[in-house]
């Protein structure tokens with residue numbers, strides 16, 4: 001009698017254990033569960049498109065876009081993800097598409113998702129490539145970024161090491177040929193973060209624009225961002241006439257879409273805030289005058305970011 005009861009109880013315990021374990025550990029992490037998908041741009045050239053939502057435990061801070069290029073000698077990765085766990089997801093996607101290891105990582109910027117996965121790839125022997133300006137910002141912001149990510153990513157941040165390119169490129173424009181593929185790295189002006197760059201494949205007209213560009217969602221003017229020089233960087237980017245652009249956030253686009261969702265918005269913010277900042281009119285005046293902007297309300301996160309962007313731009317421009 002006892003034995004007949006014991007078996008179902010044991011079976012039930014196993015079922016309960018299996019059911020509760022994954023939720024305690026946060027579920028299985030995969031590129032799909034983190035919202036990442038690969039889009040092929042050209043032969044051997046791929047974009048990894050992430051969610052346009054905020055950072056979450058589920059997307060491991062991979063709410064951004066990345067890229068990779070297949071070469072005969074291995075893969076060039078454009079930006080390494082926000083953590084070791086995020087880097088491993090990119091590694092999985094690279095392996096699925098090419099079957100090759102990442103040999104080079106190019107950082108387009110200093111926001112967490114651009115570079116905190118460097119340590120993961122460096123430990124596998126990849127070379128980390130960044131301009132000096134980018135590396136300088138990374139060094140300054142790394143501990144703050146790890147601290148801010150920890151409450152969101154928790155144990156998924158484990159093993160993340162902020163590794164900075166050991167021999168950064170000292171010039172503002174550099175042509176490199178990893179695996180025989182020509183890439184042009186260009187610093188335009190301080191944008192979302194000081195030292196942001198764009199990476200171009202001159203043979204195809206493809207540009208990886210990093211955090212210079214937000215498409216379909218509202219950009220964020222952070223304390224690190226300089227809206228005036230960001231607008232200047234955007235205008236220089238336009239003059240490079242890229243044919244297809246992988247923005248830092250949002251869908252793959254043309255220059256026209258980039259202009260509409262990022263260039264026009266920066267124009268509106270800088271042009272709109274300038275007279276208030278020059279006259280020291282006060283942040284409240286600037287926000288109340290500019291918060292009504294129905295031409296941008298279609299952008300995701302408009303309601304949460306637009307007023308904060310005006311305020312952040314005012315405070316910076318007033319002190320300039």
Ligand SMILES: [Zn+2]
Pocket residue numbers: 064111113211248249
């Ligand atoms: Zn970003």
